[in-house]
Amino acid sequence: MIKQREKKRNDKYYNEEIIADILNILGIKFVKSGDNLMACCPNPEHEDKNPSWGINVNTGLHNCFSCGFKGDIKKLLSLYGIMSEGKIIKKQIRTFSRDRLKNKLGRQNNINYIAYLPKVFSLLDDGNIRCCKHVGYLLSRLVNKDNFDNLVNRFYLGFVPSGRFYNRIIFPIYKRDLKNKRDFVVMYGGRSVSCVSKGVPKYLYPVRARKSNYLYNHNHCLLNKFKSVIVVEGVFDVFRLWELGIYNVVSTLGCWPSKAQLHFLQYYNDITICYDNDEAGNKGLERFKEYFYSGIKNEAMVLRKKALPIGIDPGCVKNIDDWRRLPLQKMFYKRFSKIPM
Template identity: 30%
Template sequence: MGIVFDEGLIDEIKSQNDIVDVVSKYVHLKKAGQNYKGLCPFHHEKTPSFIVSDEKQFYHCFGCGESGDVISFMMKLENLDFIDALRLLGEWAGINIDEISTSKKEKEEIYRKNNIYQINRDAAFYYYKNLVKEENKGLSYLFKRGLNIKTIKKFGLGYAKDGWEALNNYLLKKGYDQESIFKAGLVLERKKKNGYYDRFRNRVIFPIINTTGKVIGFGGRVIENKEPKYLNSPETPVFNKGNNLFSLNLAKNEVRKMKQIIVVEGYMDVIGLYESGIKNVVASLGTALTKNQANLLKRYADEVIIAYDADIAGQAATLRGLDILREAGCGVRVVRLSEGKDPDELVRKKGKEAFLKEVKNALSLIDYKIMLSKEENDLTTSEGKVKFVKSITQILKQLKSPVEIDVYIKKIARESEISIEAIKTEIYGNNKKNNEKKEIVDTRKYRSKHDRYTNKYNIQPLKPIQKIGYIEAERALLKLIINNKTFFQRVKEQLCFEDFMDQSNSKIAELVYGLYEINDSIDLEAILNQLNIEEVSILHQIKNSIVPKENVDKALNDYIKTIQKHKIVQRKIYIEEELKKLEKKENKSKEQIVRIRELCIDYEKLLRELKKL
């Protein structure tokens, strides 16, 4: 952001925007204990785990871990920067941040962004009037592409005249200064530094609008056969194409409902699909998806469908986008267009249902890469088969699921007529024992007595008590007993819920102990409804605690000992501090001498207990 806003202004806006009211605009909330609960807007879920605290004015999702205040909620949900989120919330509360901001830097930043928004708005209106007020090349082109006036108006499409300074002169007459028009990215400076000329000329104009309805930039498509075919606004204080998606402002509600988003390459692809009734579609403002765009897509939808053009450039862009989406954690599939060069052409020739059928038959990431590799290599030759298998095994090495790997190994074996054993060797190498050894070193913290002392795998045994602090031990133990009543019965014999030293852990333990008195299993919903927002966050951490899958009995005992040891150590420290205070007194009373003796006896007892642990 580059500036720091006055805390009083931020607090005032937050106080005037109750988080329950704001979140309720997007999420159906129900009262649940001392909080409110609904389906998380940041990930797909069937059981509500999105908690909003009226008291703390904070939200936390027990499922995905997203959390924050009302400003961060708007930033994440509407893809806004801090200033725009603050401005929007201010508008809802009747607070004009432009008027009450006191910092000079605040005012400069706000004015700069507001000025560009206004320039863009006037430019968009200018382009729109050029398009619709009389016949022109732009309108003829859009009609030829099958658009109607209703769609043109919906997207605010426009036309940049075939002149050098038409827009610039219009904006200057509106009262804007030349430097601001230049910073908005609408004009370019002449080489001789003797003036400016319009960036967009003789092009159909596509306004890029953010989720709050502000024009942040433009895309222009050439009408005649000239290069470049598409031209976008440069980066400005309000626009970065790597952080935005075309038509997300129109698609967001449909996307949230369907939890699926279709990503296409071009503006016309979006508009053509939208006009046919397919509204969960956006364009990536370029051929390659960025990491920020992938994170934005993940925020809105569980599944991303890539439907780029079927040409070679489109395939290359698809592969880059697939890898970025996978890294962002998106579920992703690829439409392999069988009819038409691009989505817009397909939907206009074959109709909406034809495109939806393509979406239904979309390929997974791995299947898409296998298909491309088959097309690149001749599987009727030995050389082609070898290249095919080698290319796919490199992909399979990146997979984490053994089941998924096994499925594709069998599929590749059928496709290439190469044995399963040979493909496995290509993936894992010849020394299978080395692979097993590596897996054990990386993942197993608790070993059997035999393995530990024979040093069979040439590793050093780990001591859980040294590795795990008491808070982590408490949370790991809570996870084990929440999932297993047998474990709870064993723990209950040695620990009561008061023995959990962390206050939140102790409250959760008390609820767990109480629920097991009347039930054979724990329903997390029953716990969630009795926790405040901070405790919900702690329960989320407990849920995600890493506990061993092997030698669980030993781990259970280690966790108990860690908790017991911490309690004793804390008591020991308390006694030491009290003894120091009493020893400093010169004229000790009889009561104080008796107290010292009692503390010394307790101290010796604690030392013996510590020695046993």
């Protein structure tokens, strides 16, 4: 009885079109078999050569016959670091596929994040006094206040008027779908605009979301086919270098690069690490070295570091000449006859 009711409730949310859309977004190739879409198991611990994982198009429930990995849509999305706040996802999932196509981010001032927050407003929402604190904070972090509009539009910065991310500048994190040549939001974070006090984290992410699965601004570098990249710790470092006219920058959203992030970086053949020159930043730097020394797929690669003065981070650099003056140091290179400096 309970099972029947549950099935009925789920029926309202899913159908073949929606499930197929979600699998496409996640990059899962599938074949149809009755009420199920079959694919190779998405469980990272299971190397599946033949499709042994199926998802029911009516219920969204899925199951791997080989390794036993199973669950609902939410569990599947969480595997890809896509999570939502509490129950919102169930309500939003219905419009997942529809909104995704209609959504032209940046064209309008109200940014509607897909399957995430109910509504995020752009910081450019005219005359909106609800975000004056956010605007003030962002202006205080800019070299040139005239860059405000372009920065907000470029990175789709927003705010929410209430809830857990209240008092935070919200920055969406995109992943680029290379096959279909478009970006989609996979995560978001919030930077506090209040004085950071004890117990209030500077950066906040959705519950259980794994920020380490993504490289911030990587989508933009892929779009522009940049083969050289500068890696910084924070999103505000990305914003600062953008202000200086340097666009091939990604952030690891912290100073401890994850395996997934290091993997993404193999796409580039010229990598410059510019972490903060402090204890944590230098530890992160060592991790890069270890990772690339221990063998990489990219056969031609240079790894360098931009040596910042002690205690200085990229966000302190005020103009392009100061940036250029900062010394570069080689860390690692592979199969380059000449090391380009």
